[in-house]
Amino acid sequence: MSINQKIVSDFIKNRIEFVTTVPCKQLAGVIDELEATANIYHIPSNKEDEGMGLCAGAYMGGKRSAIIMQNTAIGVTINTLVTLIQFYNIPLPMLISYRGEIGEPVACQVEMAVHTKALLEQLKIPTYHFHQPSDAEELNPILNHSFMAKKPVAILTDASFWQGA
Amino acid sequence: MIRSDVLKTLIPMISEELVVSNIGLPSQELHLLDDQPTNFYMLGTMGLASSIGLGLALAQKKKVIAIDGDGSVLTNLGTLPTIANNPANNFILLIIDNGSYGSTGDQPTYAGMKTSLAKVAEACGCETVIECAAENTAAAVRAALDGHDMTIIVSKCESGNIKVPVIDMDAPVIRHRFMTEVNRRNG
Numbered sequence: 001m002s003i004n005q006k007i008v009s010d011f012i013k014n015r016i017e018f019v020t021t022v023p024c025k026q027l028a029g030v031i032d033e034l035e036a037t038a039n040i041y042h043i044p045s046n047k048e049d050e051g052m053g054l055c056a057g058a059y060m061g062g063k064r065s066a067i068i069m070q071n072t073a074i075g076v077t078i079n080t081l082v083t084l085i086q087f088y089n090i091p092l093p094m095l096i097s098y099r100g101e102i103g104e105p106v107a108c109q110v111e112m113a114v115h116t117k118a119l120l121e122q123l124k125i126p127t128y129h130f131h132q133p134s135d136a137e138e139l140n141p142i143l144n145h146s147f148m149a150k151k152p153v154a155i156l157t158d159a160s161f162w163q164g165a
Numbered sequence: 166m167i168r169s170d171v172l173k174t175l176i177p178m179i180s181e182e183l184v185v186s187n188i189g190l191p192s193q194e195l196h197l198l199d200d201q202p203t204n205f206y207m208l209g210t211m212g213l214a215s216s217i218g219l220g221l222a223l224a225q226k227k228k229v230i231a232i233d234g235d236g237s238v239l240t241n242l243g244t245l246p247t248i249a250n251n252p253a254n255n256f257i258l259l260i261i262d263n264g265s266y267g268s269t270g271d272q273p274t275y276a277g278m279k280t281s282l283a284k285v286a287e288a289c290g291c292e293t294v295i296e297c298a299a300e301n302t303a304a305a306v307r308a309a310l311d312g313h314d315m316t317i318i319v320s321k322c323e324s325g326n327i328k329v330p331v332i333d334m335d336a337p338v339i340r341h342r343f344m345t346e347v348n349r350r351n352g
Contacts, residue, residue, distance in 0.1 A: 018224060041223065043251050045216075046243030053213030054247070057185070057220025060205065060344050062351065065220070083209030088340040 003165035004033040006136055007095065012039050014143040016066050016093070018058035020044065020051035024070040024097040026162045031068065048073035049080040056090050064147060066093040071100070071116045071156065072109075081123060085152045092152040093143050098129070103159035120154050127154040130161045166299035167325035168261050169194045172232075174303040178310060183347060185221060185231045187214040189268030191261065193329040195232070202346040206332055206339050212241030215258050219248055222256035225351045228310060229255055235262040235276035235319075242285070248315070249290030257309045258317045259302070265324040283319045291317045299323070 001009065007030050011019065018041050021031050034042045041063075045051035048069045055065035073096070085092050099106070100113025120127045126149075128142055129135075139155065146153040168191065176199045185205045186192045192206040205221075207214055215238065218231025238244065238260055248258065264277020276282050283296040293314045297305045299322035309316035332339075 018220070043223070043247065045247055047241075049210075049213065050216045050241055050243050050247065053210070053216025053241075053244075054220035054223075056213075057217035057222075058224040059220075060217075060340065061221040061224025061347060062344075063224040080210050080213065084207075084213065087209060087336045089337040090340070 002029070003133055003136060004029040007139060008033045008037050008040070010139045010143060011066060012037070013140055014147065015064050016143070017041060017063040018043070018055065018065040019068060020054050020065070021068040022046075022048050022051060022070065022073060024099065026097040026099070026157070026159065027068055027070070030095070034068075047076060049077045052077060052080045052085060052092065055092055056084055056088070059090055064091070066095065066143075068095045070097045072112045074116055074119050075112060078119070078123065081125070081152060086123075089150040091147045091150045093146045094152060094154050096154055096156050098156040098158040101158040101160070103163065116156065125152050125154050127156065130155060130157045132161060133164045135161065167323050167327075168263055168267060169198075169327045171261060171299050171302050171320055171322050172198055175306055178303065178307050179230055182310065183221065183227055183229045183350075185214050185218040185229065187233050187237050190326055190329065191232055191234060193332055194327065196332050197329050202342045205343045206334070208332060208336055208339075212237045215244045215248065216241065218258065219244070219251065219253060219256055221347070222253035223251060225347060227255060227347070227350050228257065229253075230257045230259055230306070233258060233260050234267065235260060235264060235282060236266040236274045238282055239274055239276060239280075245286050245289035245291060248317070249286075249292075252292070252315045254313050254315055256315045257306065259306060260317070260319045261322060262319050263322050263324045267324065267326050271324050271326070277324075283317070286317045286319070291315070293317065295319070296321065
């Protein structure tokens, strides 16, 4: 099973039926895999805060939801994370491409990478960093944790994780 | 007619329906006029009423009415292509377009100037878009509730606000009460 298949399979195992995405090069494979999966409604969004609104609505409609996005989106979504997702106790797994780490070819990405963990810490969002492919073993319990706690969780997936996968 | 007048005319037909209402005065007015467990009040997060409404409509079978404003739709303009390309036949987006940011002191929006949200919605690919005068809004919502097409209604009304108290209910209580009702209706 490829890492992309494993991620989608863990989504299905946790009864996630509604996933929104804003693309990143590192996430292309998992987005393709989602699109090909009949059990999950894949809805691309134009901006990540819009995507979180879609996820909140789907969750209230009885479908567990998740968002796949780049770490730059943390800058875009702080207000939505705080005033919608956290304020209303809505679970939201966030599978995040952690750009700007070792191996990054685009210097500008480093600017947001240096703030990513600090921002997530400030927001008190449980954060997990996948650095090598075997770290994905924890995805299934992390997803379960998000729905149990009714909180957003961040899963940061860096270049080493995707290159090793 | 101002927004609260329009809302008053809608109460008889939306009271029993699932409603997602926009941040600020729209939620506060709806809460004052007709608090129902079928109402989801946004207490923050400007712009996302239409997105929450679409997600809700796609996830379950009952009709959903998102009551949004022109300023909020302008804040989250990317919502219209997403709505157009993911049609939910049980979704009605009602944009109360008073050409102003009502909750923040009636500053003018571009929707009250050169920008037509109805035309933007059509250009985004929304197939059933109705622009109507404030006094015809109730009829347009009734027709959309009776029909089977996803409908965007742009209700052109006057700018202005009534005095309303803030909503005292806790956000998780609003969410839990609403979800319980959604679940019961789909049960």
